[in-house]
Amino acid sequence: MGDDLPFRQLLDVGRVLVSDLDVRAILDRVLNAAREITGAKYAALGVLDETRTELAEFLTVGIGPATRRAIGDTPRGRGVLGVLISDPRPLRLADVSTHPRSYGFPDGHPVVKSFLGVPVMIRGEAWGNLYLGDKQRAREFSDADEAAVVILAEWAGIAIENARLYERSEERRQQLERAVQGLEATRDVAVAIGGATGTERVLELIAKRGRALIDARAVLIMLRQGSDLVVVASAGYATDVSGHRLPLAESTSGQVLSRGRPERIAHVGARLRIAPAELGVPDADTALLVPMLHRGTGLGVLAAFDRGEDGGVFTDADEQLMLTFAASAANAVAMARSVEADRLRSSLAAADAERRRWARELHDDTLQVLGGLRVLLSGALRRNDPTRFEAVMREAVTTIEQGISGLRTIIADLRPAALDELGLQPAIEALLDRRRDADLTITAHLELPEPPSGPPLHAELETTIYRLVQESLTNIAKHAEARTADVSVVASDQRVTVDIRDDGKGFDTGAATEGFGLAGMHERVYLAGGALEIESGPNGTHLRAVLPAGYRSGTARDETRGLV
Numbered sequence: 001m002g003d004d005l006p007f008r009q010l011l012d013v014g015r016v017l018v019s020d021l022d023v024r025a026i027l028d029r030v031l032n033a034a035r036e037i038t039g040a041k042y043a044a045l046g047v048l049d050e051t052r053t054e055l056a057e058f059l060t061v062g063i064g065p066a067t068r069r070a071i072g073d074t075p076r077g078r079g080v081l082g083v084l085i086s087d088p089r090p091l092r093l094a095d096v097s098t099h100p101r102s103y104g105f106p107d108g109h110p111v112v113k114s115f116l117g118v119p120v121m122i123r124g125e126a127w128g129n130l131y132l133g134d135k136q137r138a139r140e141f142s143d144a145d146e147a148a149v150v151i152l153a154e155w156a157g158i159a160i161e162n163a164r165l166y167e168r169s170e171e172r173r174q175q176l177e178r179a180v181q182g183l184e185a186t187r188d189v190a191v192a193i194g195g196a197t198g199t200e201r202v203l204e205l206i207a208k209r210g211r212a213l214i215d216a217r218a219v220l221i222m223l224r225q226g227s228d229l230v231v232v233a234s235a236g237y238a239t240d241v242s243g244h245r246l247p248l249a250e251s252t253s254g255q256v257l258s259r260g261r262p263e264r265i266a267h268v269g270a271r272l273r274i275a276p277a278e279l280g281v282p283d284a285d286t287a288l289l290v291p292m293l294h295r296g297t298g299l300g301v302l303a304a305f306d307r308g309e310d311g312g313v314f315t316d317a318d319e320q321l322m323l324t325f326a327a328s329a330a331n332a333v334a335m336a337r338s339v340e341a342d343r344l345r346s347s348l349a350a351a352d353a354e355r356r357r358w359a360r361e362l363h364d365d366t367l368q369v370l371g372g373l374r375v376l377l378s379g380a381l382r383r384n385d386p387t388r389f390e391a392v393m394r395e396a397v398t399t400i401e402q403g404i405s406g407l408r409t410i411i412a413d414l415r416p417a418a419l420d421e422l423g424l425q426p427a428i429e430a431l432l433d434r435r436r437d438a439d440l441t442i443t444a445h446l447e448l449p450e451p452p453s454g455p456p457l458h459a460e461l462e463t464t465i466y467r468l469v470q471e472s473l474t475n476i477a478k479h480a481e482a483r484t485a486d487v488s489v490v491a492s493d494q495r496v497t498v499d500i501r502d503d504g505k506g507f508d509t510g511a512a513t514e515g516f517g518l519a520g521m522h523e524r525v526y527l528a529g530g531a532l533e534i535e536s537g538p539n540g541t542h543l544r545a546v547l548p549a550g551y552r553s554g555t556a557r558d559e560t561r562g563l564v
């Protein structure tokens, strides 16, 4: 008999089913296969609702659109169809109308005589039923038909479960991917802070990364200042409106900040309480406003405008991503601020230490000289001996000269006059010339931008470089007992690298020192945003300072004032 044929057909269907991941396509395939294999005129699939007492969906094959329209409502699962719902087992009837639960067919419904119904189970629970009606060229459905449809129904259950699992794992994969994206974006921000970058740069980075994260066309960062929100950075098509202030009380962003909850806006023009043009995004249509919370305090608001590629309104996923990102951003801002506050504090401390040093030198030097002078002159006056006046005068002039030269040294300390008179490179060369003597050979390699060949370095940076060379050479002369020293200063667009080596006896860099020189060098380099390393051993000492070339004096202070 032809039982062989349905079996092969079944296998073909099975193979396709397990690879299909779209539930609708699976159901269509199952219906068509069931109809073909059994030779039924009609095939239908009813999907149960959550209560498993009614059919929520009813798919058919073999019934044309005109007939379906004529039938009207799809069956809910009463009558014979309901038998399979309350008792999910195969049901085979030669004539449906003879079943006690049958109440006939609705108007327009084709009259169905033979019937085969099989439940579709998923993980042992009834999910729906497969119905076949009116076997062609036979009075009723056979045992083989029933067996084939039972197998099909089983496979359908597996295929549907498979597709659902895939959907779920796909969703999870996408969730993971978004989480990873979010992490990457915040990692960049964290790296920037690790490098103790200024707040301005951190904010710029946050705006850029935030925009890329959810593919917005523009992102603005507004930070709280008193009772206002101030625009501090933007990325994307927004025109720069940095410094623009929005009153907290009268802006949607202000609400977002005070409530600590994000808000999605479909029509910016109608909903945003501040005109989008004021924010530099006059054409904005949709927006996503997210609070930047740090330890429960709202620091500001991240505002994203218009989804880029896909268009449309911002999604739940966008909101989730931005919320996480905004929290890291808030953390970043708080960190950058405290780094800057620290820098400001230490620059004040450095200035204070410098003042104490001048006071000490004025005391030790100039004040001693003046004191000596007073003793000398008042002694001469008391004795009132004109013959000694000339000698006293001569001594006084010498003392005054000493005082003047002492004061000169202190003044020169503030800013080496040579820097202004000569420029950095000649000033260093002159310094090296003064330090060379019979006992110390100094070699040098200087690559410094001198106008007009390149932009000059900032005055503060020049002083720092000059002082590093000066103090190092002083230390070499004072402590190293070296025969040679080598000084290298090389400037590129990004940084200036200062290397000073000697072949002296070295010292223990870890030991506490009484002197001011090394501490002063560390402070200067730190304030310049650079790094100082000293390696020392029995073969000599190597000092290396790397300083960012873009350093401007007062940067830290200006930024802090603007943001706190």
Ligand SMILES: Nc1ncnc2c1ncn2[C@@H]1O[C@H](COP(=O)(O)OP(=O)(O)OP(=O)(O)O)[C@@H](O)[C@H]1O
Residues within 6 Å of the ligand: 475, 476, 478, 479, 480, 481, 502, 504, 505, 506, 507, 513, 514, 515, 516, 517, 518, 519, 541
């Ligand atoms: N190139 C060097 N070779 C050997 N020892 C050094 C060298 N540079 C510094 N030192 C050691 O490190 C100590 C600290 O140096 P630092 O410049 O801080 O203080 P100082 O030179 O003793 O005093 P100040 O610089 O305040 O006049 C020195 O006393 C010296 O022992």
Ligand SMILES: [Mg+2]
Residues within 6 Å of the ligand: 471, 474, 475, 515, 516, 517, 518
């Ligand atoms: Mg010293």
